[in-house]
Amino acid sequence: MKVAGVMSGTSLDGIDVAIVEIHGRRVSTIGFQSTPYLSEMRRAILSVSNTTTATHEISRLNFLLGELYARAIVRACHRFGPVELIGCHGQTIYHEGGSSTLQIGEAAVIAERTGVPVVSDFRTRDIAAGGQGAPLVPFVDCLLFHHPRRTRIVLNIGGIANITVVPSGVAFDTGPGNMVIDALVRDYTQGRQNFDRGGRIAAQGNLNRPLLTRLLGDPYYRRKPPKSAGREQYGAEFVARLKRTELLLVDLITTATVLTAATIAQAAAPYSPDELVVSGGGAHNPQIMHHLAAFLPGVAIATSADYGIDVDAKEAIAFAVLAYRTWHRQPANLPAATGARRPVILGKVTF
């Protein structure tokens, strides 16, 4: 079955569409395409997300976002061929784990414009079943990377880094991913680069061991899962504290790069993985990959692409897989990861 997965995250970068072919557990990526939001759209979403708003604004934005999702999907299908099912995460405008969640981007508009059934609203049922409504991707990690004898850790290095232990389904945020490195790089390059392409800057600096040791002292890293690291934890304030050390920016970048790898390795080691499968932007950074290998001797290091899953598309692909499960009326939450009382069928189907 050919399925499109559509993700647009809280970073408000835009709309990611992945087209995959699914045969049972086997998932292969056919294509992936990102459509950035226009800045007016980003503003409109922020205005209904954070503040007091008018109900009609939410109602209208729900339909407008549906149109944008539909256009992004139609574009992707023109390029990569038709699909039989769409899984659309929607844009989260409110989320209170265990209580309520609200995603917009009207599925009826997507279904009408594309002529393809849509699964949407993936998080509500897990919350109805007593869960946090998140994270949902670990279920897909377990499905895709399960091995009868090997323990694999599926690692996503986005702004924050998170791991899923497969097959146990333990899943949590390990700490910083790219966001500290990215902020320092923007500073170092005076805005010309948003990330450390090829890890070239980190390769030029020196690791500051006393600073690394101090950063690793954060009690977050010793806390038992489940745990999640907020974006605010590694935001502007964290970066400002690093800069107050008055070390060279290039050395801070190197040290932040090692911190990402070290905290991931510390989190992963207790599960004695045979293999680490990396996705997310950080998979493109050879310095992070190199340090991970050094910190985890004896652990095979792979990327999700080695298993047919484009490293940048993994989240969008996950919602294609979750939609496929819903379509076949199979549960797709992981109680070990979300805290739900039981496995439930996620989402709503619009024919």
Add this chain to the structure above:
Amino acid sequence: MKVAGVMSGTSLDGIDVAIVEIHGRRVSTIGFQSTPYLSEMRRAILSVSNTTTATHEISRLNFLLGELYARAIVRACHRFGPVELIGCHGQTIYHEGGSSTLQIGEAAVIAERTGVPVVSDFRTRDIAAGGQGAPLVPFVDCLLFHHPRRTRIVLNIGGIANITVVPSGVAFDTGPGNMVIDALVRDYTQGRQNFDRGGRIAAQGNLNRPLLTRLLGDPYYRRKPPKSAGREQYGAEFVARLKRTELLLVDLITTATVLTAATIAQAAAPYSPDELVVSGGGAHNPQIMHHLAAFLPGVAIATSADYGIDVDAKEAIAFAVLAYRTWHRQPANLPAATGARRPVILGKVTF
């Protein structure tokens, strides 16, 4: 198939649950139960419907309403037996025909609490297909009351009265239903009665012919359908104008009762119906029924109950029928009534 239909209208009276048995076109009512909203709930819904609100209020109310719907359904099922499918209209907090619409009452919560699949969000797809997202009940009228040779007019007398011509599917508001009579009765009985039980008050008054003639002069009654009469059209201002005539209140009640019947009859006559099938609160008013028969000689007057459809439960029953259609992936909008470009499958399914 046993199906529960759940309706809660913009009058904010509460939650109506109808349980029906459906075999193809044959629908019979098993039971019907209303659960009034608590006044806090009514206030909470109004506060997100009319004014500027916080997104988290909508998100939380969506989940809370889901819990209330689930409880109302579970109560009805305890009394009338289990169902295999639920159709829940939800509470409209915004509706702009042809543009966007927003119903709340989280279906995932209903499905989780009841263990029964839920169809929700019936209006969005019709709007996505270029329609007004309303009215949806005429489709059910055509399905239930279709006759190979006879033209039937299905009449619902709620606050406003509306008709569906079967089989053509022409559907529109004819004018006042009960709302003018009810307002005058509240006045006449100093609040002891909310409606003219058994039409007894109207039976005691005298029709004022000059006033009736003047009221029938309203150009609305001559306009061609599609047309809809707002509640504001027959609200406090209309009643105040009647009272300025200084006629006896009891005579105004009689005249308003005849006005309801006369405007319905004028609207129905051009379609040369063989039969009028009445539902809604007005079906309980023998005076309205009597005047309808007098204004429409040669037309058989029946109530929906004569066809197995409880007159008070028709709206809730309609959403059970619409859910059944969605479950079987059959279109269920009536382009002649909504203005949509094509028939579409309505709603979203939560398993």
